[in-house]
Amino acid sequence: MSDDNRKKEEMTETQSHEVRPGAVPPNASISRKLRDFYDAVQEEGIPDRFLDLLERLEQAEKNAKPVNAK
Amino acid sequence: MSKEDEIDDRGFKRDLLASLPNLRAFAVSLTGRHDKADDLVQDTIMKAWANQTSFTAGTNMRAWLFTILRNEFYSQMRKRGREVQDSDGLFSERFSVHPEQYGRLDLQDFRKALDKLPDDQREAIILVGAAGFAYEEAAAICGCAVGTIKSRVSRARTRLQELLGVSGEGDYGPDAGDAAITSRAFGS
DSSP states (O other): OOHHHHHHHHHHHHHHHHHTTOOGGGHHHHHHHHHHHHHHTTTTOOOOOHHHHHHHHHHHHHSSSSSOOO | OOOOHHHHHHHHHHEEEEEEEEHHHHHHHHHHHHHHHHHHHHHHHHHHHTTGGGTTTSSSSSHHHHHHHHHHHHHHHHHHHHOOOSSSOHHHTOOOOOGGGGTTHHHHHHHHHHHHHHHHHHHHHHHTTTSOOHHHHHHHHHSHHHHHHHHHHHHHHHHHHHHHTTTTTTOOOOOOOHHHHHHHHHOO
């Protein structure tokens, strides 16, 4: 009967609202793979082009702002 | 201008930078490609910068940025029509960075499965299962009801389990359109 119970549990867990992603045994490997995939990109860090872009945006803003507008 | 403004600017930039790796991973998930993703992130940074006054300090900047990126993504898709992803190395390009560390083949299979999900299911499971948003936040980002997000996440999980359960047969999977794209991607 434990198999039946487990099946029942899986079904409810899939539909339950309170289940946190990653905490559910039947989906555990899906969740882990999903995070592995995602983390692999995150761990690439921030490409220089974005650092440069922010630098330029910041500079442009400084230049555009009248120093003593009032 | 005033000191306060400068301090605010720095805070804005700092928070934006802190969110970038996560935002970029979301962009890669949506577009499926690093180069397109980075263009999308660049557009998002420029939009966010131009609209920084509309960001309420103290609220969730990450969710704000994700919303901008997502809107940008769909509006670009609508403008161009969904381009068939080109054939030169769709999957090889994606994992060109540290493939050896992550069990490259394993992740490729996963990526292929993820690509087969409908857009709305894919973004839902990414937001909740990987990007670290609560269902409520994901719903706000996608502009839909919390229940809708929950059911999309649930369907996405089921579908991924099915797809990965039959991995190896994925290349001629059930969706003819996707299969065609896949074979083009691998064809050259």
